[in-house]
Amino acid sequence: MVRYNPRRIETVDRRLAVIHEAGHCVVTRWLGCSVIHCYIRPSELTVAEWTHDKMWLGGTCANLKDAKPGQRRKIALAGALAELGWMGSEGCSSGEMLQDPLFMSPSDWSLAGCEPGEPTAALERDFGRVQPMLVRGGKLWPDLLETARNLIVDSRDQGF
Numbered sequence: 001m002v003r004y005n006p007r008r009i010e011t012v013d014r015r016l017a018v019i020h021e022a023g024h025c026v027v028t029r030w031l032g033c034s035v036i037h038c039y040i041r042p043s044e045l046t047v048a049e050w051t052h053d054k055m056w057l058g059g060t061c062a063n064l065k066d067a068k069p070g071q072r073r074k075i076a077l078a079g080a081l082a083e084l085g086w087m088g089s090e091g092c093s094s095g096e097m098l099q100d101p102l103f104m105s106p107s108d109w110s111l112a113g114c115e116p117g118e119p120t121a122a123l124e125r126d127f128g129r130v131q132p133m134l135v136r137g138g139k140l141w142p143d144l145l146e147t148a149r150n151l152i153v154d155s156r157d158q159g160f
Contacts (some may be wrong), residue, residue: 019085021039022151031142074126077112084097085135098124098127100117
């Protein structure tokens, strides 16, 4: 019999939420856009709902009014690609991942200019450009870790 440890599940979910939002922040800044606010917080789920939904949520608000479509696509991909890098799954192909509507959140798909699970050729190309930067040893990895740590500290300062 498999026993689920809700505390361990929450810890893993919190780490994925923080690395996801840190990915958006780091790539946004790398592209020369400004991050206005980034956060993680616990969801308002009951213990019974934990197995089906995320226990931690996050958001990143950035000034993208002058962002080009390619910048928006890269920022949209950054959260999910940071999660892949964190989990050591950087070898996944863009075609395999992007065909899954759940690969990114609805808001990330929208930012990318695509319907969920219906990537454009440009999104697949940008996947290959952003992914190597968000893996261990990648160009943005140190900034990703620092940003994630700061998000955790901020969430603790707010009582989460």
